Amino acid sequence: MEIKQNVALAEYTSWLVGGPAEYFCLPETIEDVKEALLWAQNSKQPVTIFGGGTNVLISDKGVRGLVVCLRRFSGVESKEENGRLVVTAMAGTAKSELLKIFLKQKLAPALFLAGLPGDIGGGVVMNAGVAEAFQPREFVEITDWVEVLRLESNGQFTIQRFTKEQIHWEYRHSKGWQPGVIVRVGISWPVQVDTTILDQVRSANKVRLSKQPLDMPSCGSVFRNPTGHKAAQLIDGAGLKGYTVGGAQVSLKHANFIVNLGEAKATDMWQIIEHVRNTIKQIRNVDLQTEVVRLGDW
Ligand SMILES: Cc1cc2nc3c(=O)[nH]c(=O)nc-3n(C[C@H](O)[C@H](O)[C@H](O)COP(=O)(O)OP(=O)(O)OC[C@H]3O[C@@H](n4cnc5c(N)ncnc54)[C@H](O)[C@@H]3O)c2cc1C
Structure with a gap:
């Protein structure tokens, strides 16, 4: 390599x-x-x-x-076992591959997976999920185990399996498996065929397209929903839709999205995040926390 x-x-x-x-x-x-x-x-x-x-x-x-x-570190296997569809996936497998498997079998997880970009490993790390009252609606509900690769200081590799119960699942985050790299994920769901799943996925996609700026570069929702509030409503209510720094803008379509208008810098994104956070603290006394993860030297 x-x-x-x-x-x-x-x-x-x-x-x-x-x-x-x-x-x-x-x-x-x-x-x-x-x-x-x-x-x-x-x-x-x-x-x-x-x-x-x-x-x-x-x-x-x-x-x-x-x-x-890890996006090329992909591959997925599925089989039926004791009335469940059991899937084993390499961490870099796109969620869309998992979606295809559940959609082919007409099973409920297809509905929430249809709204989620990125890889399966990232889905576990972020406990990715949707706001709609779907069942399941978060990764915690479909994940049975993860395998974590670690390189010890003596140069030896270990792969440890964590069951769902050993992982601490939070809203848009999971912990308890760190440090290491999630390399494989075990997923399952009961085989209870729902012939309306494809139609439901189509209409959920339509709703998402009408509400989110999916034609522009973004990272989805930037802020977690604080307890008792919707981040998008707080930001919209503060009149921040359209707030622009350099090439970055609070989306006019969905206030919790920041879009890249073309030539945005990471610092433009961060300046908007800070401004939104400060404004919401000032006028609503609510602390917004980012869902998005910062990487590199800041
Ligand atoms: C248009 C759009 C819509 C979105 N809608 C939603 C939504 O509805 N709900 C939702 O929850 N999210 C949503 N997101 C956010 C995002 O897609 C999810 O959080 C997704 O699960 C992240 O997966 P990823 O592979 O891209 O992770 P990355 O962005 O690549 O990584 C996220 C974090 O996980 C770590 N990580 C990734 N893989 C591994 C691994 N194998 N081992 C160890 N650490 C790892 C990274 O270091 C980083 O800290 C949206 C994003 C976009 C762009």
């Missing part, structure tokens, strides 16, 4: 912003992932992992050390 130097990262993110990785690789197999981690340990470089890049804000200054992008 090639480890390249000075690779522009913007094109690997859905926001299309951010500077270069000092070193960069795209592993395709578990052996490639191990090679990357060992290379970084031997060269004393820090490691940054990401998947689909749909929930990260990469600094304009870039990321020091080795950046490992």
Whole structure:
């Protein structure tokens, strides 16, 4: 596997912003992932992992050390077992592949997966989910286990399996499995065929298209919904739709999205985030927390 130097990262993110990785690789197999981690340990470089890049804000200054992008580390198997559809996926498998499997079997998880970009590993890390009252609606409900690869300081690799119960699932985050790289995910759902699933997916997609600026680069919702509030309503209520810094703008269509108008910098995004946060604190006394994860040197 090639480890390249000075690779522009913007094109690997859905926001299309951010500077270069000092070193960069795209592993395709578990052996490639191990090679990357060992290379970084031997060269004393820090490691940054990401998947689909749909929930990260990469600094304009870039990321020091080795950046490992898992989107080619993909592959998925499925079978029926004891009345459940059981899926095993490499972490870099796109959620859309999982969607296809559930859609083919006419099973309920297709409905929430249809709204989610990025990889399956990123879905577990973020406990990705939708606001609608679907069942299931978050990754915690479909995940049975994850396998986490670690390189110990003595140069030995371990792969530890964490069951769903051993992971601490929170709203748009999971913990308890760190440190390490999620390499495989086990998912299952009862085989209860619903012949209306495809129609439901189509109408949910229509609603999403009408409410979200899906034709512009974004990272989805920037802020988590604070308890008792909807972030989008707070931002809209503060008159911040359309607020612009450089090439970044609070979407006119959905106030919790910040869109790249074309030439945005990561610092434009961050300035908007700070402005929105300060404004909402000032006028509503609510602390907004970002859902999006900042990577690199800030
Ligand atoms: C248009 C749009 C709509 C969206 N709608 C929604 C929505 O409705 N609901 C929702 O929850 N999210 C939504 N998102 C956000 C995003 O798609 C999800 O959070 C998604 O699950 C992130 O997956 P990813 O592979 O892109 O993760 P990345 O952005 O690549 O990474 C996210 C975090 O996970 C870490 N990470 C990723 N993979 C691994 C791994 N294998 N091992 C260890 N760490 C890892 C990264 O270091 C980073 O901290 C949306 C995004 C966009 C662009």
